[in-house]
Amino acid sequence: MVIHILDIEKCRGCGKCIENCGMELWELIDWEDGTKKARAVEEAAEICNGCKCCQDACPEDAIEIRVE
Ligand code: SF4
Numbered sequence: 001m002v003i004h005i006l007d008i009e010k011c012r013g014c015g016k017c018i019e020n021c022g023m024e025l026w027e028l029i030d031w032e033d034g035t036k037k038a039r040a041v042e043e044a045a046e047i048c049n050g051c052k053c054c055q056d057a058c059p060e061d062a063i064e065i066r067v068e
């Protein structure tokens, strides 16, 4: 199982995680302050391959991929 941890404070909604995930496991959602934030899709924990491309691609260091 892979846990997708996102630091909401750091995320700027740039979409680089989405661009760099070959499995399309990230999406952008509207946040309460009018900005966009990343979110792992519902099935991400089950099907993510743990490659950490999203973590490496995030310019804000907002993603932590934990493989358990
Ligand atoms: S790459 Fe990082 S800052 Fe950009 S949307 Fe994804 S989590 Fe947020």
Ligand code: SF4
Pocket: 020, 021, 022, 023, 024, 025, 026, 044, 048, 049, 050, 051, 052, 053, 054, 055, 065
């Ligand atoms: S670890 Fe790899 S497969 Fe999993 S969400 Fe990130 S980029 Fe996608």
